[in-house]
Amino acid sequence: MSPHAVILYVILPSLAAGIAGYTWGGAILDPSRVQDYDRAVLxxxxxxxxxxxxxxxxYACGLPMLExxxxxxRAGSLFLLTLMLGILMGGPLAAGTGITAAVTLFRFGRHFFAESGNRVSETNIV
Structure with a gap:
């Protein structure tokens, strides 16, 4: 596999998922912000x-630098093209992955936070 393909199709999606998960996904573990499965799925x-x-x-910024x-x-056009075609091809996968991760994190968070009065303690981590 070409190094450019690895960057465009492995590293960039992983980086995007890490940024979004760190920025918005951590709230799923907070019992005061997400109280039920419906909100976790959303x-x-x-x-x-x-x-x-x-x-x-x-991708719109990386492709011109690598190719x-x-x-x-053309980055603006590439951004729109990626959004339009990507929603059709990758949208269902992204939605399914987000829902699965949210339900898993919600359940995992409730398991650890329920025993300590909604606070993390070292006994729950070990």
Whole structure:
């Protein structure tokens, strides 16, 4: 596999997922912000959508830097193209992944936070 392909299709999506998960996904573990599965699923959908938006921006800026045929002047068009085609091809995958991660985190967070009065303690971590 080409190093450019690894950057565009492995590293950039992972980076986008990490940024979105850190920024918006941590609230799923907070019992005061997300009280039930419905809100966790909605939060997961939003994290998935945010991940996709971040990836589209990174891809639109990264492709012209890595491939000689593209210019940074086309980054706006690439962003829109990535959004339009990506929603059709990758949207269901991003939504499903966001929902699955949210439900898993919600359940995991309730397991640890319930025993300590909604606070993390070292006995719950070990």
């Amino acid at each position: 939060r997961g959908l939003m994290v998935g959508a945010g991940t996709f938006m971040i990836f589209a921006a990174l 000689g045929q593209w210019s940074l002047g």
